[in-house]
Each structure stands twice: as C-alpha cells, then as structure tokens.
Amino acid sequence: MIESDKPxxxxxxxxxxxxxxVAKLAGVSQSAVSxxxxxxxxxxEETRAKVLKAAKALGYRPxxxxxxxxxxxxxxxxxxxxxxxxxxYTQALQYLTRALVAEGYSSILIPFDTYADGDHSIPQLFHYxxxxxxxxxxxxxSHLVEECLDLNIPVVQLGRVARGANTNCVVCDNASGGVMAxxxxxxxxxxxxxxxxxxxxxSTNRERESGFCRRIEQLLGYPPLVYxxxxxxxxxxxxxxxxxxxxxxPDGLFCATDLIAIGVMDVAREMGLSIPDQLQLIGFDDIPQxxxxxxxxxxxxxxxxxxxxxxxxxxxxxxxxxxxxxxxxILPVTLVQRGTLRELTG
Amino acid sequence: MIESDKPxxxxxxxxxxxxxxVAKLAGVSQSAVSxxxxxxxxxxEETRAKVLKAAKALGYRPxxxxxxxxxxxxxxxxxxxxxxxxxxYTQALQYLTRALVAEGYSSILIPFDTYADGDHSIPQLFHYxxxxxxxxxxxxxSHLVEECLDLNIPVVQLGRVARGANTNCVVCDNASGGVMAxxxxxxxxxxxxxxxxxxxxxSTNRERESGFCRRIEQLLGYPPLVYxxxxxxxxxxxxxxxxxxxxxxPDGLFCATDLIAIGVMDVAREMGLSIPDQLQLIGFDDIPQxxxxxxxxxxxxxxxxxxxxxxxxxxxxxxxxxxxxxxxxILPVTLVQRGTLRELTG
DNA sequence: CTGAAAGCGCTTACAG
DNA sequence: CTGAAAGCGCTTACAG
Numbered sequence: 001m002i003e004s005d006k007p008x009x010x011x012x013x014x015x016x017x018x019x020x021x022v023a024k025l026a027g028v029s030q031s032a033v034s035x036x037x038x039x040x041x042x043x044x045e046e047t048r049a050k051v052l053k054a055a056k057a058l059g060y061r062p063x064x065x066x067x068x069x070x071x072x073x074x075x076x077x078x079x080x081x082x083x084x085x086x087x088x089y090t091q092a093l094q095y096l097t098r099a100l101v102a103e104g105y106s107s108i109l110i111p112f113d114t115y116a117d118g119d120h121s122i123p124q125l126f127h128y129x130x131x132x133x134x135x136x137x138x139x140x141x142s143h144l145v146e147e148c149l150d151l152n153i154p155v156v157q158l159g160r161v162a163r164g165a166n167t168n169c170v171v172c173d174n175a176s177g178g179v180m181a182x183x184x185x186x187x188x189x190x191x192x193x194x195x196x197x198x199x200x201x202x203s204t205n206r207e208r209e210s211g212f213c214r215r216i217e218q219l220l221g222y223p224p225l226v227y228x229x230x231x232x233x234x235x236x237x238x239x240x241x242x243x244x245x246x247x248x249x250p251d252g253l254f255c256a257t258d259l260i261a262i263g264v265m266d267v268a269r270e271m272g273l274s275i276p277d278q279l280q281l282i283g284f285d286d287i288p289q290x291x292x293x294x295x296x297x298x299x300x301x302x303x304x305x306x307x308x309x310x311x312x313x314x315x316x317x318x319x320x321x322x323x324x325x326x327x328x329x330i331l332p333v334t335l336v337q338r339g340t341l342r343e344l345t346g
Numbered sequence: 347m348i349e350s351d352k353p354x355x356x357x358x359x360x361x362x363x364x365x366x367x368v369a370k371l372a373g374v375s376q377s378a379v380s381x382x383x384x385x386x387x388x389x390x391e392e393t394r395a396k397v398l399k400a401a402k403a404l405g406y407r408p409x410x411x412x413x414x415x416x417x418x419x420x421x422x423x424x425x426x427x428x429x430x431x432x433x434x435y436t437q438a439l440q441y442l443t444r445a446l447v448a449e450g451y452s453s454i455l456i457p458f459d460t461y462a463d464g465d466h467s468i469p470q471l472f473h474y475x476x477x478x479x480x481x482x483x484x485x486x487x488s489h490l491v492e493e494c495l496d497l498n499i500p501v502v503q504l505g506r507v508a509r510g511a512n513t514n515c516v517v518c519d520n521a522s523g524g525v526m527a528x529x530x531x532x533x534x535x536x537x538x539x540x541x542x543x544x545x546x547x548x549s550t551n552r553e554r555e556s557g558f559c560r561r562i563e564q565l566l567g568y569p570p571l572v573y574x575x576x577x578x579x580x581x582x583x584x585x586x587x588x589x590x591x592x593x594x595x596p597d598g599l600f601c602a603t604d605l606i607a608i609g610v611m612d613v614a615r616e617m618g619l620s621i622p623d624q625l626q627l628i629g630f631d632d633i634p635q636x637x638x639x640x641x642x643x644x645x646x647x648x649x650x651x652x653x654x655x656x657x658x659x660x661x662x663x664x665x666x667x668x669x670x671x672x673x674x675x676i677l678p679v680t681l682v683q684r685g686t687l688r689e690l691t692g
Numbered sequence: 693c694t695g696a697a698a699g700c701g702c703t704t705a706c707a708g
Numbered sequence: 709c710t711g712a713a714a715g716c717g718c719t720t721a722c723a724g
Binding site: 032072 | 695
C-alpha cells in the first residue's frame, strides 16, 4: 500500500505546471499568461508582473512542443556531425551550438552514420520539423541535403561543397592555401614538390590539391607528384614510407591536413631525415598538435569560429526571410609560420 | 503580381502533410493512420498497407511535436558537452548519439558554457521537456543536475562524480589506474615518483591522484611529489620545466592525462632527457596521440564506447521504469604498454 | 489591455 | 479491427 502510494505522490509533486496553473494562481486568463511570455505581447506591466510571479512560484516553463505545434516553428536546428578524429569539427560544433543558443535555437545532433545506415531509417530529424540543417560531414555524399531541399528546409554545408548542389556553404579558401603552399615551397628552392592527398571525395581535398598543382605547374613548368592517401595520421606515415625511399624523393611536401603532415614528420624523423633541412613541409588546418613543441608545423589556419558563426547567420537568414538564394561564402586562410619551412635566403 | 504569387505557390507545394491528408488519400480514418504508425497498434494488415502507401506518396512524417504533446514523451535527451580539447569527449559524444538513435531517441546538445552563463538564462532544455540528461562536462559543478532532480528528470554523469550528489554516474576506475601506475613505477626502480595533477575540481583527477599517492606511500614509505597543473598540453610542459631542473628531479611521472604527459615529454626531450632511461612516464586516457610514433606513451585506456553505452542504458532504464535508485558504475581500465616505461629487469 | 475560443497534429480511451 | 471525439498546452485572431 505504502509502496504504491509513493510513486503517485511523486508524480503529483513533480507534475510540470502549465499556463493554466499559472493563470489560476495569478488570477488572470490563460491568454494573459501566454502574452506575458511572448516578447512584444500586449499585456500591462501589472499583469505581466503578476504572471511572472506566479510562474516563478510554480517553476513554470512554457512547453516548447505546444508552442512549436501552434506556431509551426520548432526552434530546432539539425547538426550533422561526422565520425572523424579531427578536432576541427569538435571546435566547429561548439561554436555552432553556442551561436545557435544565442539566437534562441536548440541543436539536434545527427551522427553521420545514422543517416548513412540506409534509407529505410527515416531520420527522426524530420519528425521534429527542424527549421534548418547544418552539415559538417566532409565525406557525406548522401541525399540528406536533397531531402531537405525537397522539404524546403534550408541547409548550410560547413567546410565542404557538394558537387553541383545549389546549397549554401561556408568554407575556407582551400584553393588559395594550395596556391600559397606552392609559392612558399618553390621560393625555398623546392624542385620536387609533392602533394599528399586526403580523401578524394571531399571538396576540401580537391581544392587544396588543384590550387597547389596549378601553381606548381605555372612556377616550375611541371606538376607536383600527387600521392593519394586519406585524412589520417597513419596515412601520412604510410605515404612517407613510400615516398621518402624513392630514388629522388620529394624535397617539399604539401599535405592535405595537419594530421597527415604530422604522420609524415614522425616517419621522416624515424628515417633520419632532418626537417626542414632535408624535407620541407606544409600542413593545413592548424590543429592544436601542429603547435606542439615536437612538431612546430607550418600550416594554414582557418577561422573556425567565424566559419561557424557565418554558417549560423546564413542559415537563420534563410529561415527568417524564406529566401532561397544560395550563398557560397569563402573565408580567407592565414599562414602560420613555424618550423617546417626553411628561412628565405636573401 | 507574379512575384507575390511565387512564394505562396511554394508554400503550398511544400506544405508538410498530416495524418488527415494521409487518411483522406487512403480512404480511412485519421485514427487508422495513427495506429498504422504506432508499433503494436491494432490495425489490419490491409489497412496498414493502404496507409503506408498513401503516406509514402505524400511524404508523410508523423509530427513529433504533436505526438510528444499528447504522449508527454519528448523522445529527446539532453547532452551537456564540455568546451574541452580532449578527444575523449568527442568520441563519447559520437557513441552516445549513436546509442540514443538506436533506441529511438534524439539528442539535444547543450554547450557547457551556455548554462554556466548565469541563472537568468533558463535552459531551453527544459522547455523541450527532455526525458533525461547526460552530463559530460568534467569541471561543471553547476546546479543543472539539481534542477533536473527537482523536475524528476533522470541524469547520468559520464566520466565524473559530483560530490555528494545522489545521481547516476559511469566512470572508469581512476583509482585503480592510480594504484597500478604506482606499482609499475616502483617495480621499475623509481624512488622519486611524482604526480602531475589536472584540474583539482574534477573527480577524475582526484581519484587518479589519491590512488597513486596512497599506493606509493604504502610501497615506498613516503608520498610522491604532487605538482598542481591542469588538463592541458601546455601545463604539462610548464610542469616539466619546473620539476626537471630540481636538485633531485623526479625519476618517474604519473600524469593525470595523456595530454599532460605529452606536454612533459616534449619539454623533457628539449632538455635532453632520454625517455624512459632518465625519466619514466605514464599517462591516462589513451588518446590517439599517445600512440603516435613520436610518443609511444604508456597509458591507461578507458573503454569509451562501453562507458557511453552504459550511460545510455542506465538513463533509459530510469526513464522507462521511473525508478530512481542510483547507479554508480565503475568500468575497468586497461594498461596500454608502449615505450615510456623501462623493461622489467628479472 | 483582456478573455473566450478555435485550432496546431497527434494518441487513445470509448463504443461499436 | 474501426471511427468519432476528447484533449495534450500552447498562440492568436476576434470581440470587447
């Protein structure tokens, strides 16, 4: 008897209060409560004060589900998060959620592989009527984006450009990074430059590669060697093991990411090569590890905070104005000079 | 004229269909549609087929807001994500969302500092009536947890134990790690062991420290030196710079995290010390960098995937059964032997 | 400024 | 198994 009473009592004690409860306690109508919680709602200061006091006493919090149902605005943004190791995406995620919260939105997280799992698993995402989606996955070539477009849900792709899709994207200037890398290497006397490529399917990799190759060819008259790897530390090491034992090995490497470059460095040193004397190196991303004492990797830094904020800005702009002109924002990268490039000799 | 027509037409075209639309097309009642989408709902196969066909034609997706409103179950879990650099949390986040999706829940992300920002900003979290919360922040000592408890919302703390709070938590066996570290170091002849501590406010750090100190004192008859740092790479380097120039510097270091240990290694090498000959080292966490060629750090690995899955299991258990008995789950750590400890001499 | 009332899109007793 | 109807907790014309 006592045992069955207890859960009941708890339920009652913890029952969340509604606007009707607040209205009763405040001695006003339920509409008045709603208005008091609506920015710009037409209520007298007196009524608002009574409502707020009652609401506080009851621990009232407007039910977002009821609100969303009636206003047809969920206040929810979907964020597709990739299953990668790169700290870049974690940083982006933090900045994104922060910016979104500041604008009054909440973030629903969609792990990448959930969606990749197959078409039959309709993402819960759409059940919650997200108002917009930010896609971070660098390799995802799925139809998620198309599905959003069908449903008229704005999408911003962060850090990637899908082929031919007319969706918004915010990326750093990968191509310019490639061009600059070529110039830096050639200016320091490199004659056998190489590019260590990450995942070929990503726009990030393709742009860095083409910028680099194009400029090398212009400067040197021949293209660099291109080694196809992937975005991991291990792939960098493997690339180094193959490339650096060649008859005339590369003397300057531009790596698609810092992680690759660091993998190269570790193996190159193991092989007794000195950096930057015998091998010069440039990375991309400026991950925390690039600044570590043991690496001091010269690299390009992207302004992740700005990329995240612009993504949110563009997304919210489309949500609010319901315009569907497409924005393709390219943010500059900055060279971070550290120790893997030789000094420029006068 | 044309311009004002267009948006309207678009709105219509993209208007999401409801169960009533589906019912009309399928020639059944709206209730039948609802039942067809409810697992175990009492509908004939024939009706279900008609409904599913119509639903597919219309691109119907049940509105989670309407459903949540009527069932009083949001299907949403809040995840508090810390603003840290450690890859551990990113991994945990991926495993968590994956496990949650598999169970039919969606994840709302709460960036740590949002909530820390001040009490006046009531977390949107509660507006969405999350059914449970998983807290990952290692340093957060906020009242979020208490607030959840007040509202009878189950909470699981992942990787941390709050002082005196009677909430669920899933952690790895930090204390045993400390004990094992002490034994490993002493067995290899260390006479001047030291602990480099991370953030003092975290249970993680406290348990690693106390396990280590207790066991060192038992084995050696005196306590280890304890250097107060924080959980960063930089703090490890700073600690090394101070400790390793002492008259009789430590000969064996247990670091609260791998990141600290790696910071120590980089500086120790810069100072010309050879590892493990002149300085032995043990980390904690087994982050990817610990396995890098340049470090080969001996460390303890926690099974993040299991920790995440158990957290979800415990949380859902409390949500479904509405029992509030508290679970405190401690998962074992395993030693990952690499190169920063000397060989045991027979 | 205020309240009564309709309605958002579902689920679920209730009565066949 | 099926449908009509109530109701979840809000917002928002509508009429004072």
